[in-house]
Amino acid sequence: MTAIASTTVAGHQGDPGLVTRARWAMSDTLAITRRNLLVWMRVPAYLVFTVIQPVMFVLLFRYVFGGAIPVRTTGGYVNFLMPGIIGQTAAFASFGTAIALAQELKKGVIDRLRSMPMARSAVLAGRLVADSGRMFITIMILLGVGYAVGFRFTNGAGPAIAMVVLATVFGIAICCIAAYTGLAIGDEESVQAFGLIWLFPLTFLSSAFVPIYTMPGWLQAFANNQPVTYVIDTMRALALGGPIAANLWKSIASLAGIFVVFLPLAVRAYRRAS
Numbered sequence: 001m002t003a004i005a006s007t008t009v010a011g012h013q014g015d016p017g018l019v020t021r022a023r024w025a026m027s028d029t030l031a032i033t034r035r036n037l038l039v040w041m042r043v044p045a046y047l048v049f050t051v052i053q054p055v056m057f058v059l060l061f062r063y064v065f066g067g068a069i070p071v072r073t074t075g076g077y078v079n080f081l082m083p084g085i086i087g088q089t090a091a092f093a094s095f096g097t098a099i100a101l102a103q104e105l106k107k108g109v110i111d112r113l114r115s116m117p118m119a120r121s122a123v124l125a126g127r128l129v130a131d132s133g134r135m136f137i138t139i140m141i142l143l144g145v146g147y148a149v150g151f152r153f154t155n156g157a158g159p160a161i162a163m164v165v166l167a168t169v170f171g172i173a174i175c176c177i178a179a180y181t182g183l184a185i186g187d188e189e190s191v192q193a194f195g196l197i198w199l200f201p202l203t204f205l206s207s208a209f210v211p212i213y214t215m216p217g218w219l220q221a222f223a224n225n226q227p228v229t230y231v232i233d234t235m236r237a238l239a240l241g242g243p244i245a246a247n248l249w250k251s252i253a254s255l256a257g258i259f260v261v262f263l264p265l266a267v268r269a270y271r272r273a274s
Contacts, residue, residue, distance in 0.1 A: 032126025084208030090171030094178035101182035227254035
C-alpha cells in the first residue's frame, strides 16, 4: 500500500499534488481489487454458485416456462428472455458485494484496512471494480449458454457490445446500493434477507421474464415505470432491434440517480463503520 501521510515529491518535503494523490489512490484501488479477485478465485464453491444460479434460470425459463409464455419477439421466448436474465444476473451480483462487506466489517477487516496508510476510497472502489469484473465474466458465460439454447443477437455487433456495457453499469449501480446496506446493516445473514426482500420483487415485477401487458392492470403501472424495466427494455432493443432512445434516456437518468444517492451513502457508511 502507499504511504500518504508524509512524502517527498521531486526532492521537496510537503503535501503531494493532486496528480500524485490520484495515482496513489489508483494503485491502492488496484491492490484491493486484486485481493478481492484472489479471494473469489480461491473459493471454487463461490465461483461455481455465482455462475450456476443464472445458468439454472436460463434453462428453467427456456425449457420449463418458455412454452407457456407468449411473446411478440422475433426468435421466440429465448430472445425475449436473455436480456432479462442478464439484467437480473447483474442485479443479483450485488448480493456478493453486500455480504462480503458485511463479513469484512464483522471480522474487523474494514478497521484494519482503514488503519493502513492507503487511500480511503480504495476499499469501496476496489470492491466495486472487482465485482464489476466478476459480473462481466458471468455475463459472458450467460451469453455463451444463451447461444447454446437458441439466443441470437439480431441488431449487429455494436449494439450487442452496448447491451453488455449497459448491463454491467446497471449491476455496478445496484452494487452501490448493496455496499451501503452491507456496511449499514453489518450482518451477513440480515443483509442477505434484506436483499431478497427488495431485489427479488423489483426484478420479477418488470419486463425481465414476461411481457408487462400480461400482468394485472394494478401491477402494470409499477412494472412500466421502474428502473429495471427501463434498463431491460433498452437491452432488449439493443440486442434485437427496435426503439431505443426513450428507454435509454430513462435508464441513464435512473442509474445516475442511484449513483448520486447511494454512492455518497456508501462512503458515509464506510467512514462510520466500526
